[in-house]
Every structure is written in structure tokens, then in C-alpha cells.
Amino acid sequence: MPVVDYERYCEMLDRARSGHFAYPAINVTSLTTANAVLKGLAESESDGIIQVSTGGAAFASGSAIKSMMLGAISIAEHVHRVAARYPINVALHTDHCQADKLKDFVLPLVEETERRRARGLPNLFNSHMFDGSALPLDKNLDVAVSLLERFRRNDLILEIEAGVVGGEEDGVRASGAAKLYTTPADTLEVARRMNAVHGARYLLAATFGNVHGVYKPGHVKLRPSILKDCQDAVVSAFGEAARFYLVFHGGSGSELRDIHEALDYGVVKMNIDTDMQYAFTRAIADHCFKNYDGVLRVDGDIGNKKSYDPRTYLTLAENAMADRVKASVAALRATGTTTARLVGTH
Ligand SMILES: [Zn+2]
Numbered sequence: 001m002p003v004v005d006y007e008r009y010c011e012m013l014d015r016a017r018s019g020h021f022a023y024p025a026i027n028v029t030s031l032t033t034a035n036a037v038l039k040g041l042a043e044s045e046s047d048g049i050i051q052v053s054t055g056g057a058a059f060a061s062g063s064a065i066k067s068m069m070l071g072a073i074s075i076a077e078h079v080h081r082v083a084a085r086y087p088i089n090v091a092l093h094t095d096h097c098q099a100d101k102l103k104d105f106v107l108p109l110v111e112e113t114e115r116r117r118a119r120g121l122p123n124l125f126n127s128h129m130f131d132g133s134a135l136p137l138d139k140n141l142d143v144a145v146s147l148l149e150r151f152r153r154n155d156l157i158l159e160i161e162a163g164v165v166g167g168e169e170d171g172v173r174a175s176g177a178a179k180l181y182t183t184p185a186d187t188l189e190v191a192r193r194m195n196a197v198h199g200a201r202y203l204l205a206a207t208f209g210n211v212h213g214v215y216k217p218g219h220v221k222l223r224p225s226i227l228k229d230c231q232d233a234v235v236s237a238f239g240e241a242a243r244f245y246l247v248f249h250g251g252s253g254s255e256l257r258d259i260h261e262a263l264d265y266g267v268v269k270m271n272i273d274t275d276m277q278y279a280f281t282r283a284i285a286d287h288c289f290k291n292y293d294g295v296l297r298v299d300g301d302i303g304n305k306k307s308y309d310p311r312t313y314l315t316l317a318e319n320a321m322a323d324r325v326k327a328s329v330a331a332l333r334a335t336g337t338t339t340a341r342l343v344g345t346h
Contacts (some may be wrong), residue, residue, distance in 0.1 A: 001340045002122070003080050004047075004089045006155035010201060011339075012047050013088060013157075013245050016268040020030050020247070021333035025049035026092060026325060027273040029056040031078050033280065036077070036310040036318045038086045040325025045341075046334040047089040048077055048325075049269060054105050055170035056098060068101070069108045076124050088338045093159070094161050096169060098131050099143060106130065106147075113154055127157035127203070133164045137186055144202075152200035158195070159269075162186045163207030165249040167215075169273070174211075181190065181226055182206040184233035191234045191242045203269060205247040206230050208262075211241040214253035214274045227265035247271065251328075251332040259331055276321055283320035287313045 004012065016022055025042075028034040028050055039046040052060070052072045076092050083090050099105045106128045113123045118272070130147055132140030144160045151158045162333030163182035166174045187206060194202050208226040208342075211219075227246055234242045246267045251259070252274035288295050289305075294307025306312060329335050 001087065001089050002084050002127060004091050004189040006120060006126070006157075008089060009091050009157065013201075013203075013268050015337070015339070016241075016334075017245055017266055019333075019337065021264050021337060022263050022270050023048045023091075023267050024028065024251075024325060024328040025051045025095075025247075025269045025330055026276055026328075027051055027053055027271070028075060029059050029281060032314050032318050033216065033276070033321060034075055034079055035082070036089065036280070036321035037086075037278075037308045038083065038320035038323055039318065041088045041320065041329065041338075042086040044326045044329040044334070045088065045338050046329040047091075047338045047340065048329070048334075049091045050075075050091040051094050051095045051271070053170050053273075054101055055093040057094070057105070068105045069112075072105070073112060080122070088340045092124070093127045093129070094125055096131040096161075096172070097129060097326045098172070099135060099138040102130065102143075110150065110154065110156065113156065117154060123155060125156070125235075129157060129159035129161070129205070131161050133207075134160040135187060138176075139160065141190065145193055145197060148194060148200045148202060149317055150195060157201045157203060159203040159205060159247055160190070161207070161249075163192050163205075165205070165207055165210050166220075167211035167213040167250060169250075170214035179199060180209050180211075181208055181223065182208065182230060184229050186284055187234055187244065191238055191244070195242055202245075202248050203309055204244045205227055205249050206244070207249070210248065210250035210254075212250045212252075212274070214278075216223065220253070222254065224258055224261040225267060227262060227267065231266055243345055245269075251260055252276075252279065256331055260333070263333060266309070270328070276324055279324035280317045280321045283316040284313045287316050308343045 047268040057071035058066045062066040209222045248267045248270040249274045251270040291307040294304035297303040
């Protein structure tokens with residue numbers, strides 16, 4: 001299916017929330033990792049979200065260029081070209097963008113979408129995250145509201161964050177004193193400000209002890225019941241229409257029990273990066289260790305071209321990551337939930 005349009009994306013999110021399942025939102029940094037996600041989703045018969053971080057996008061543009069904007073466009077254009085060959089729906093999203101990076105990442109990408117729309121072409125991305133979690137909440141929401149107005153005009157969905165996700169992602173580390181648990185009062189303020197932009201759609205990353213990265217058991221104390229408290233507060237203050245569409249950051253390494261509880265409270269998107277990185281690299285390490293004298297030219301020998309051809313180990317990595325995508329889809333109760341076949345003719 002072609003990359004979803006706004007209506008189809010909204011429909012995906014609605015269906016997930018009412019069905020208590022979620023889409024994996026998987027960070028990619030290359031054609032191979034993007035292909036792995038599409039393959040894993042297709043084999044799971046699940047829709048999903050491909051996302052690009054600022055660092056991942058800069059990487060994708062090449063180490064000599066390091067342009068977040070160009071790398072994001074390259075990956076998005078690739079996905080637009082190949083998505084139609086897969087019998088599932090996929091949305092394109094950009095991950096954490098702090099306020100100081102908006103002008104080099106999200107804003108030029110929105111401008112690109114505006115140019116495309118003016119020519120009658122589909123949006124480049126379907127949604128973007130603004131991460132104002134390092135700002136006081138009122139400043140965070142000032143920026144978010146002005147973005148949301150522009151997003152509404154362009155059929156874009158905005159993801160914001162209230163509270164702070166712990167750990168480190170893309171070299172950005174949350175401070176030790178960071179607010180790892182969102183409060184119902186914070187989320188009421190989010191709803192009050194954001195819902196004033198009528199007809200716009202947004203996703204909320206509320207934090208309940210999540211951290212980026214994977215840690216040994218016992219290190220992370222997730223409290224999904226915080227999400228329920230936030231939903232109950234917003235529904236009682238503003239009615240059912242205000243119920244949040246929640247995003248679970250730092251999904252890698254989470255306990256199934258915590259994931260399922262979060263789904264029951266309205267999580268529709270779970271970000272998974274670290275577990276995918278490991279699955280990808282694990283397959284390459286396995287190949288190199290098992291074919292040591294093929295990938296290396298040992299003691300004057302010539303190695304084995306078949307072993308060191310990057311396609312050999314990158315195909316193994318692509319397949320391993322696709323399998324990991326399938327496992328995530330299953331954990332998110334999304335296996336077999338795509339509606340693409342019902343409407344698709346591809
Ligand atoms: Zn995150």
C-alpha cells in the first residue's frame with residue numbers, strides 16, 4: 001500500500017485505541033533497516049510506523065554531509081517508492097526533535113510537505129514529534145500549539161511529550177532530576193491548550209518511568225497506572241472526546257505485562273529502537289564470528305568474497321530485524337490487524 005494519507009492514519013490510530021493494540025514505531029537509519037521494518041510488518045499482517053531520529057537522519061545523509069533534513073527526505077522517499085509493494089499500511093514519522101533543532105529538522109520537513117502539497121503530491125511525513133520536555137510545561141505547550149496550528153493546515157499529526165523519558169537516545173541524556181512520571185495535572189493542561197486547536201490531531205508521550213535503552217532487570221520501574229490516572233482525569237474534565245492517544249517511548253526491553261497494561265490505557269504507538277539495533281547487529285556478529293576466515297584475509301589468504309560482500313551479512317541483518325519487528329508486533333497485539341487487504345489492490 002502507498003504510505004498512508006491523513007485519513008487512513010487517523011483511522012489506524014482510532015482502530016488501535018478502540019481495539020487495545022498499538023503500532024510499533026521503529027527507528028530506521030538506512031534503506032536496509034527501512035526494508036526490514038516493511039518486511040516484518042508484512043509478514044505480521046500489521047500496519048506500523050517507520051520513524052527517523054535527528055541522529056539517524058544525519059547518518060542516512062552520509063558522514064560527509066550529515067544533514068538531518070536530507071537524510072530524512074532520502075529515507076522517506078525510499079519508503080514512498082517501495083511501500084506500495086507491501087500489503088500493509090505504513091506511516092512515516094520523525095522522532096524526538098528538541099526546540100533548538102526544529103529549524104534544522106522538523107520545520108524544513110514541514111516546508112517540504114507544504115511544497116509537495118502545493119504540487120498535488122502526498123505529504124512527505126505523516127507526523128512529527130516536537131520534544132519540549134526539557135522546557136517548562138507552559139513554554140513546551142506554547143511551541144506545541146503554534147506547531148499544531150500549522151500541522152492542522154497540512155494534515156500532519158503532532159506528537160508531543162509531557163514529562164521526561166529517562167536514559168539516553170541519540171546522545172541526548174535525560175538529567176537525573178528529570179520528571180520521569182507525568183502527572184494528571186500536566187496532562188489536563190496539555191488537553192486544555194492542545195484541544196483549543198479544533199480539528200487538529202496530536203499524540204501524547206506521557207512518561208510513566210520509561211527509559212530509552214535496555215537495562216538489566218530491576219533497573220526500570222514502569223508504572224503504567226499513571227496513564228490510566230491521566231486518562232481518567234482528562235475524560236472527567238473535558239469528556240470522552242479528549243481521551244488521549246498515547247505513545248510509549250523506550251519500549252525496548254519492557255515486560256510484556258507492562259506493555260499490555262499500557263495498551264489497555266490508550267497507548268497506540270510504541271517506539272522501539274534499541275532492541276532493533278541489537279537484532280540487526282547480532283546477525284552480523286554471528287556471521288563474522290562463524291566465517292572468520294571468509295570475512296577476513298587471514299595470514300596472507302584471500303578470504304571469501306561471498307562472505308565479505310556486504311549484501312551477505314546485511315541480508316542476514318535485515319531478516320533478523322524483520323523477525324524482531326514481528327515479535328514486537330505480537331507483543332503489541334497487532335498481528336493480523338491490518339485492513340490493507342480489504343481495500344488494497346496492490
Ligand atoms: Zn523517545
